[in-house]
Amino acid sequence: MELKSGILYYTLKETAQPAETEAPRLNFSFRSMTAAGKKATVYTVTAMNDPDLVTRLHEAGVTFSENAGTGNMVLLILLQYLIPILFYVAIFSFFFRRMGKLGAGGGLMGGLGKSNARTIDGGEVKTTFADVAGQDEAKESLQEIVSYLHNPQEYTEIGARMPRGALLIGPPGTGKTLMARAVAGEAGVPFLSISGPEFVELFVGMGASKVRDLFKEAREKAPCIVFIDEIDAVGKKRDGIGGNDEREQTLNQLLSEMDGFEGNSGVVILAATNRPESLDKALLRPGRFDRRVPVELPDQGGREAILRIHCNRIKTEGPIDLSAIARITPGASGADLANVINEAALCAVRSGRHAVTQKDLEDSVDVALAGKQRKSMVISPHEKEIIAYHEVGHALVAARQKGASPVHKITIIPRTSGALGFTMQADEDERFLMDKQEAFAKIVTLTGGRAAEELCFDSVTTGASNDIEQATSIARAMITRYGMSESFGMTAFEQVVNPYLGNDTAMNCSQETAARIDREVIALIDKAYDQAKTILKDNRSKLDEIARVLIARETITGQEFMDILNAPVALPPKQEETEQE
16 A cells, blocks of 8 residues: 555555465555545445555545435345345235135145045945944944934934944954945935044144034035044043143033034044044043944854955855954954955965965965064075974864963064964864863964974073063963962052053052062963973974974875874884784
């Protein structure tokens, strides 16, 4: 910087610097102007990072001034604050208008208070009671609702009032939703369906608005059926401690709407849940859900009827024995059985056939229970031998016990569920009760696999982990729930808190009692294990013979197993006969 004749001059010099250390350069703007007859050059510069610049200018006698630029500052403030605010306002306005349009058409966020219930007009529901099997008692309970919707005058003339609501309860897959559709199909009335979680919204009050909109639509379409699936999502007990305000407001609105219905309005409420113990008592009282309709797992006859309904929809060839399939699928729900039929059809297609055979149905049961075969899994001969003895141990112990279920199949083919083999047992008839001897026989059978490993290989493996879990569960239930303990008698220390979802239990005893229960469980399993080892020692030759057959074939049926087990043992010739020859 130079000073000549009271005029400030700036000399700019460019210095070559590496690109990574090059400092930012100052930009100068200047203009010419005339002042007092003299031509002077006035320089306008931007702010410089030099704290001593003003001092040096004063010392040099340079005339300078600061240009505040008020006009530019106002513009800068407008650009910095006002424009972002306008931008955000425009964005929010666009999204709210968009949500309103989509909500009116059943789109995003459900229209902020619109129920968006799926509506099927009367006559379009093709499902009837003929499509539902294995639930005769449930159909009988719901038949009155169908009759009321067909002919309400018959009930009003005598002064009867139909239940305002029916609650379908049962395990998953038993056909609760199917049953509700069948009621609508039989009655030929509109069917409004919505799920409980759809009522719960992000904004407080929107769920209650959805409830009001749903019941308003139902009154307009009466007579009709309103079906609320998974009602436990919105109908849980109110504990008074606090919680989800939106859910409680939605529940309160639902209670108000159901109680406000006129007795003969022509609107019937059906709801489904697999957690009835969690529902609010106000929801279950008479006048709201008057009737509880259990939709339980089907028995053997019901399973056969369900299989027949689904089997009629596929092509079959050869003799088909659905009773045999029903017998080996105890505890299966309607959804499980539908999956069995579908798996059989897929198996036939994979095999290049155009119809399903009995073998396809039996193989599909294996897939449903244990998964598909793991053909790529290579098992060493020694491990294959251990698995064979383990499974034959189960089967042999079961066959030599009184009260144990007959063996249906033994296989050592690994499955995708992680099972390296399994032994399937099937009762000839449906069983609803189990005495103490039968329960203990189950534990003995479960310990038979580990007993065979220890007896034949003088070692144990990890393959009995699932057997140990099941044996422990049965033994604990015998002592804590079934009153089958000599020490505790008819005292319950455990209760089922979730009967339809996993049968979860909760203990209700002191620590000292829990320790005594643990010791008794261990003693009971040890007794069963000793009995299993005794049975296998007494039948060691049959154990070896059946294990060799299983290793060679990989799968044998229950009939083949029993034929080998009951065949006479070939005794070696006597010493005297050998000498005579």
